[in-house]
Amino acid sequence: MKIIKKILFIILFQFAFVQASQAQFGGLTDKVLEAGASLASKKLGVDKILKQPAAITTSFEDVNQEGSKMPDFSIADKAQPLYLLPKAPDGGFVLCAGLYEMTNKSYCLHAGTFAPSQGDGYMFAPVLGPKEEIVTAILKSAEKHPEINQHDIQVLLWTIIARTKFADYNGTVKLTAIALLTPLQLTQLEGGVLGVLPGNLMDKAMDKLPDNLKAIFEAENKIRQMVSSGNYTYDEMEKYAILAGIAPARTDIPSGIWTLHPDGYYVRYFPSGYSKTRVQVYVPKELILSLNGTKIIYDATNDIACPANVGSQRLAQTNEPLDPDYKIKLKTLCAGIK
Incomplete structure (x- = not known):
């Protein structure tokens, strides 16, 4: 030795x-x-x-599908820019009640697999x-x-x-x-x-x-x-790193499916290739009220958009928006956050 x-x-x-x-x-x-x-x-x-x-x-076996919602899950709120929410000191965004979205940088974390294709279902899983x-x-x-x-x-x-x-x-x-x-x-x-x-x-x-x-x-x-x-x-x-072609579709997990995040909000992913992903986050009012002013943080660096199709790529998410427009103002006031 x-x-x-x-x-x-x-x-x-x-x-x-x-x-x-x-x-x-x-x-x-x-x-x-x-x-x-x-x-x-x-x-x-x-x-x-x-x-x-x-x-x-991380694989699809690490996805907790309990509480997930199909793409037609009814949400009355109109989506607002996620990147306009208050920044958290250690990274990410302080969530408020409502529907938020942003297109952010994302990264392939599975060499030798197929790039995301239209119709692929992705759900939240931890890194x-x-x-x-x-x-x-x-x-x-x-x-x-x-x-x-x-x-x-x-x-x-x-x-x-x-x-x-x-x-x-x-x-x-x-x-x-x-x-x-x-x-x-x-x-x-x-x-x-x-x-x-x-x-x-x-x-x-x-x-x-x-x-x-x-x-x-x-x-x-x-x-x-x-x-x-x-x-x-x-x-x-x-x-x-990226295989040519398209992985066979898996129809039981459709594109746009919502994952119930362990912290109580819902999240879903719409990849465009592997380098950018449109993320939507829905935060029920009941969740915010139950926290009694305690902050709830969305920090994408802990998240993987995990494909139901094992032949496709896992996508690491980031807090970095692509082409943000900071002239827009939030319509929701994040009141009661300590």
Whole structure:
């Protein structure tokens, strides 16, 4: 065990040296990465690699459908801009009685799956998994860094979902991670991750995987390869993260279905691709009255719009509105909030 750790340390040191001198040493980077991956794979073995938990584990099984309402759920209120509600100190918005909506930035959290399509039903589920705190931290921090492009944040999230070691980060994605995460959070990117798996190990793993997981496993490994090399474009990464075509429709969970949030309000999602989602939040008057002035917060960074169709993408939500119009005034006064 000690010998393996020493070898790994030497390989990582060599990789750091090669990375700094990449222009001079060219293809050595790939050789070092392949050597490190080969050693890691021998240590873990195929079965242990396949048992490694996903970075984010949220699935439709985590959706609580109790209290949900069909799209024709009658609401008399007219929708007002959600982003005009009072801001909460720790992020999000202080809810008032009524119907609110906004189109916000959203992010794919499931590489190797189909993009949302018209008619897909999405419901609320919490962010779950070994990297849930990191993902939430990125979404919160991004709101304070409008200078960082949404594409760069999406690449970082795909990199994390693909379980890439921070030591393997290269190029813009590394700078994005450093800008959005604390040093302590960066160290957490080293736990529960995989290296770039060589072809022979990938073949063995693919033989043991069910068909519905093969594309995801292959996409994650390809993302790890691209990030490690530092030589890729957004379009190239998107090609592996987003499958071409449309997932088969699931008709029992229609588009526009309302989820009863654990905090007592209703929420529903209308994705447009994976990069933006129109969110509606309905807050019954009875809920506000029952709280006796206590604040109830909508913080989208804790939420995933989860597809009923398991072949489609989970969508991380944000508190960042797209094209907001702050000249509009709320018609509802948020009275009685302490």
